[in-house]
Amino acid sequence: MGRETRAMQDDDTTNPAVLWLLDGESLWNRKAGEAAKSCADCHGGAGKSMKGVAARYPGFDVSQKKVINLEQRIGLCRTEQQKAPALAYESRDLLALSAYVGRQSRGLPIDIQVNEKTKPFLEAGRAAFNRRQGQLNLACAQCHDGNWGKSLAGNPIPQAHPTGYPLYRLEWQGLGSLQRRLRNCFIGVRAEPYSYGSPEYVELELYLMWRARGMKLETPAVRP
Amino acid sequence: MARVVVNLPQQARRGEIMEIRTLAGHDMETGFRRTQLGQLIARDIITRFACTYNGVEVFRAELHPAMAANPLITFTTVATESGTLEFRWTGDNGFSATHSAQISVV
Numbered sequence: 001m002g003r004e005t006r007a008m009q010d011d012d013t014t015n016p017a018v019l020w021l022l023d024g025e026s027l028w029n030r031k032a033g034e035a036a037k038s039c040a041d042c043h044g045g046a047g048k049s050m051k052g053v054a055a056r057y058p059g060f061d062v063s064q065k066k067v068i069n070l071e072q073r074i075g076l077c078r079t080e081q082q083k084a085p086a087l088a089y090e091s092r093d094l095l096a097l098s099a100y101v102g103r104q105s106r107g108l109p110i111d112i113q114v115n116e117k118t119k120p121f122l123e124a125g126r127a128a129f130n131r132r133q134g135q136l137n138l139a140c141a142q143c144h145d146g147n148w149g150k151s152l153a154g155n156p157i158p159q160a161h162p163t164g165y166p167l168y169r170l171e172w173q174g175l176g177s178l179q180r181r182l183r184n185c186f187i188g189v190r191a192e193p194y195s196y197g198s199p200e201y202v203e204l205e206l207y208l209m210w211r212a213r214g215m216k217l218e219t220p221a222v223r224p
Numbered sequence: 225m226a227r228v229v230v231n232l233p234q235q236a237r238r239g240e241i242m243e244i245r246t247l248a249g250h251d252m253e254t255g256f257r258r259t260q261l262g263q264l265i266a267r268d269i270i271t272r273f274a275c276t277y278n279g280v281e282v283f284r285a286e287l288h289p290a291m292a293a294n295p296l297i298t299f300t301t302v303a304t305e306s307g308t309l310e311f312r313w314t315g316d317n318g319f320s321a322t323h324s325a326q327i328s329v330v
Binding site: 013014016018019022023170173174 | 227229231245247249251252292293294296
């Protein structure tokens with residue numbers, strides 16, 4: 001991404017994602033569901049309780065017995081704790097909440113736990129990253145491990161580290177999750193994308209975040 | 225009312241030029257896009273932005289469909305006296321958003 005885009009991202013007065021952060025803050029404090037609880041009722045101030053959380057997701061959830069991402073974790077709080085209807089994937093409210101939670105970990109290094117519980121999901125994600133797919137029969141690794149830095153259709157190929165999700169994409173003219181971006185990748189190699197919330201995406205997310213371990217979280221970022 | 229974010233200094237010296245940054249949350253639908261079925265998506269944009277300083281208009285902008293979503297409008301004005309800066313956005317389908325900020329001029 002260019003110098004101007006990075007400047008836009010790093011300045012809270014110009015980063016368009018700030019609009020979603022304000023919504024996220026409202027939602028954090030708003031009571032919802034049959035339990036009439038807000039996030040704050042259990043978690044208090046997000047600045048303290050959510051610090052470091054986004055840097056550890058996706059992670060293994062004991063109740064679900066599988067690895068889940070941050071959006072799914074927020075969804076579980078919503079349905080199980082607040083007893084409220086689930087927020088749809090890519091809905092404005094879910095994006096605002098995950099951006100707000102993610103913002104509390106900005107500047108912290110990504111830290112994904114690898115243990116016997118997360119290993120199978122990590123390996124599935126690694127296999128997916130290296131697997132050829134789609135009409136173009138390309139694997140993620142071919143561009144993002146083997147040819148990063150080179151130009152593709154006039155744009156530099158990035159290493160594909162998801163350090164700033166959910167982020168404001170100028171192409172989308174709005175905020176979107178990592179899964180939205182992954183769907184674009186699938187469409188890019190002319191493969192049929194999985195639906196939102198698919199385990200295949202969560203495994204890939206886990207692998208990508210592990211691959212970016214140590215890098216600082218930039219949520220919410222701005223990208224072209 | 226839609227989300228708006230306004231950034232300006234809380235305090236300024238008399239005669240100093242101050243930069244004001246405004247961000248308005250709006251999809252800015254151009255009116256040129258079509259759905260998958262070919263139907264035109266109706267235009268829905270912010271058309272006007274104005275800033276008044278103690279009742280006197282100091283900045284005005286007319287926006288057109290070419291403007292990107294969530295428009296960031298940055299402008300400068302001279303700090304003359306302490307008081308209130310009022311910001312107003314108006315647009316299609318009765319869109320209206322306002323924001324008010326205090327400035328202390330020493």
